[in-house]
Amino acid sequence: MTNPTKLSTHDLNVFYDEKQAINNISMAIESNKVTSFIGPSGCGKSTFLRCFNRMNDVIPACRVEGQIMMGDQNINDQKLDPVLLRARVGMVFQKPNPFPKSIFENVAYGPRIHGLVSSKSETADVVEDSLKRSGLWNEVYDRLHDPATGLSGGQQQRLCIARAIAVSPEVLLMDEPCSALDPIATTIIENLINELQERYTIIIVTHSMQQAARVSQNTAYFHLGHLIEYGATKDIFTNPADPQTEAYISGKIG
Amino acid sequence: MVPATITNVFSLTVVLFLTAVIVFFIGKSYIVSLSQSQGMRPHSLRHYYGIYAAAWTFIPAIIVLLMWTALTQPVIARLSQSLLLDAYPDMNSAMLQLRLAQLQNISTGLIVAPDDTMRLIADAHAELRTYANDLKFVISLLVAFAGAGFAIRQIKPEQKARIKWEGFLRRLFFVAAAVAILTTIGIVSSLLFESIRFFSQYSMIDFFFGTHWSPLKAFSSSGGQSEIDGVVQGSFGMLPVMAGTLLVAFIAMLVAVPIGLFAAIYMAEFASERTRNIVKPTLEVLAGVPTVVYGFFAALTVGPFIRDLGFFAGMDISAQSALAAGGVMGIMIIPFISSLSDDVITAVPRSLRDGALGIGSTRGEMITKVVLPAAFPGLTGAFLLGISRAIGETMIVVMAAGVSAQLTANPLDSVTTVTVQIVMLLTGDTEFDSLKTLSAFALGITLFVVTLMLNVVALSVSRRAGGRY
Structure with a gap:
């Protein structure tokens, strides 16, 4: 079953100064599915991911050329305000990065700066809802005003997910969200990703091929800035078309 | 031979x-x-x-x-x-x-x-x-x-030759550290002993809470003052002097904190690498200017300028004012505040900035809502260090603040500070163990305690910041 396209890139090229990091990638991301990006370190998968919410704008040396369509809008258009885009395309980072504020304030931050809430009770509702959807509510409901940095690593990462979904994004980008976590916390996050996919389109960069197999319906294999192979996860892992992909997933390179 | x-x-x-x-x-x-x-x-x-x-x-x-x-x-x-x-x-x-x-x-x-x-x-x-x-x-x-x-x-x-040699080195380093500590102890105890001598002759309550400071008149028994053991009481009330110190320091911080902090935010968040490499060292040159140079800038340029401004506004302002001294002192402190704050702000990890931007903060929101709160403890530390410099600063106030000890909150008045009074009391031809000279030690230890407390607070605040992000 194929879902409608949520995001698509057309001849996307990314440069760091003169060095080209992404070569002519055109691909379509299905909505309400989990798409995983795999590939060896330095293959450009994270750079590519960061194109979808224009986080590469932050890096002065980085230049993104080509089209990224979200609906009928080219989100790589320099006239488009990345601030508004980032509310629609949320991001979860490799290292849990809660703000040095309370748990409540972390989640309330996004809705507040985007003017999504106008009263205290509304804010509290959004915070509760987001924490419930990220599966953290039962662990923190009685200490919402404690500092977020006191949470464990896995809890912090789920808090970051709650923070991202509090602004009701359409897409969630996850850049190796479990690489700093232990196996138990990883399992919890993976289950969470399965639940979240009902409401959000999720793209996840991961170094763990087992994780890609577990959580994603589609998988893209990148190598040296090229998209080598892209298709349904079960096909990629059982019957890869490209010898490079096969070498990577069978552990011969990477 | x-x-x-x-x-x-x-x-x-x-x-x-x-x-x-x-x-x-x-x-x-x-x-x-x-x-x-x-x-x-x-x-x-x-x-x-x-x-x-x-x-x-x-x-x-x-x-x-x-x-x-x-x-x-x-x-x-x-x-x-x-x-x-x-x-x-x-x-x-x-x-x-x-x-x-x-x-x-x-x-x-x-x-x-x-x-x-x-x-x-x-x-x-x-x-x-x-x-x-x-x-x-x-x-x-x-x-x-x-x-x-x-x-x-x-x-x-x-x-075990290596272990013996390393043991010797360890002792050598210990001796070096001990020399520094012993010197401090020596200085503090000399302050302390002279202060005790002062307080054995002069009432402590009168010193700390008295509002009249005129040490030069202490021995001419003019009417209205009480004498205890032949010493005139009521001439060594340090309140106006301490008030002068605090007023000047307050004005200095009023100048230094906003300018220093904003300069730091500019350098850390907005300036390009090239601009930053020029601006930061240039600001730090300010820190290398000898305070006496600031002193004559305050006394010969800023003070008279304020007096002339006041003249046009119909006010009678002395060329020596708390405003002139404090303002110039503020300029002197800017590089400390900006440099320390810049370090603190830059130390806020990238991941926090990414997190803030990734959820759709503008740059300004990122700075005011995430970066500055995260840097807050370190910034407090920087400000407190600035204050203790302002309180201990001597040369600028000697040259530009004046010597009249009056209890005032008006920045246009001429005031005197603890450091100025210590200079006045200990320079020139004075017999060393008169009450007058001893009072300088009492002032000195008061100043020392005040700045020490500020430093301790600064340290503990910035230490609490450790590991917060």
Whole structure:
């Protein structure tokens, strides 16, 4: 079953100064599915991911050329305000990065700066809802005003997910969200990703091929800035078309 | 007789050092041959045995040399003094000092002896010095050889030369740290003892809560003041002086904190790498300007400028005002605040900025809502350090704030500060143990306690920041 396209890139090229990091990638991301990006370190998968919410704008040396369509809008258009885009395309980072504020304030931050809430009770509702959807509510409901940095690593990462979904994004980008976590916390996050996919389109960069197999319906294999192979996860892992992909997933390179 | 060129402390040190170098090689080759003949691997690397022997050669000898040098001069002086007293029995102490100096000059050949007695004594004096010098040479070399012999006899493969040497280094570093700490303790206790002497003569309550400061009038018993034990009470009330200090520091911080902080935010968040590399060092040049230069800038430029402004506004403002001194002091403190704040802001991890931007914060929201709160403890530390500098600053206020001790909150008035009063009390011709000079120590320790508390607060606040993100 194929879902409608949520995001698509057309001849996307990314440069760091003169060095080209992404070569002519055109691909379509299905909505309400989990798409995983795999590939060896330095293959450009994270750079590519960061194109979808224009986080590469932050890096002065980085230049993104080509089209990224979200609906009928080219989100790589320099006239488009990345601030508004980032509310629609949320991001979860490799290292849990809660703000040095309370748990409540972390989640309330996004809705507040985007003017999504106008009263205290509304804010509290959004915070509760987001924490419930990220599966953290039962662990923190009685200490919402404690500092977020006191949470464990896995809890912090789920808090970051709650923070991202509090602004009701359409897409969630996850850049190796479990690489700093232990196996138990990883399992919890993976289950969470399965639940979240009902409401959000999720793209996840991961170094763990087992994780890609577990959580994603589609998988893209990148190598040296090229998209080598892209298709349904079960096909990629059982019957890869490209010898490079096969070498990577069978552990011969990477 | 050993030539004087070798017996002076410097060349003797060189001689001892060279000896130690030779002993180093002896020790090193000795352990090599020992371990070969005994077929046993030495515990430490070879050169540690050399260092061990060299240290035993050099260090005891240099200690003996320095002590000998320090002690000979007074011993010889004492001996010649007794010679002089025998020769000239009825001499007062001034004459004795004169003759001792004469003796010194005669024996070095600067002047000719006035009479035979003097010449005889001078000869004896010179002979003593030569003797002492020779002895110094011989003894320090003997100690060096004894040390070398002792150490080399100790060397054997199972001896832990590296551990011994490291133990010595550890003690050396400890001594260096102890010197710094002991000096501080010495300074503080001298402040403390003089303050206790002051407070034994003057009421503590009157000092800390009195509102009248006129130490120069303390001993002219004008009417209206009470006397206790012959000392006029009511002349050493430090409140107006402390108030002046706080007023000037407050004005300084009013200038330095916004400018310093905003400059830091600009440098950390907005400036390109190139601009930052120019702006930051330039701002830090401000920190290198001697405070006396700021002082005459305040006294000759800013002060008169404020006076002229006031003149046009119809106000009578003195050229010496809290505003002039505080404003210039603020400029002086800007680089401290901006540099420290810049470090603190830059230390906020990238991941937090990414998180804020990734959820759709504008740059301004990121800075005010995430970066600055995260940096807050460090910023507080920077501000408190700035305040304690402002409170302790002396030269600018001496030149630009004035000397009149009045209890005022008006920045256009001329005020005086604790540091200015200490300068006034301790410079010039004053008898050292009058109540007036002692009061300077009481002021000093008050100032010390205030800045110490600020520093402790600053440290604990920024330490609490550790590991927060």
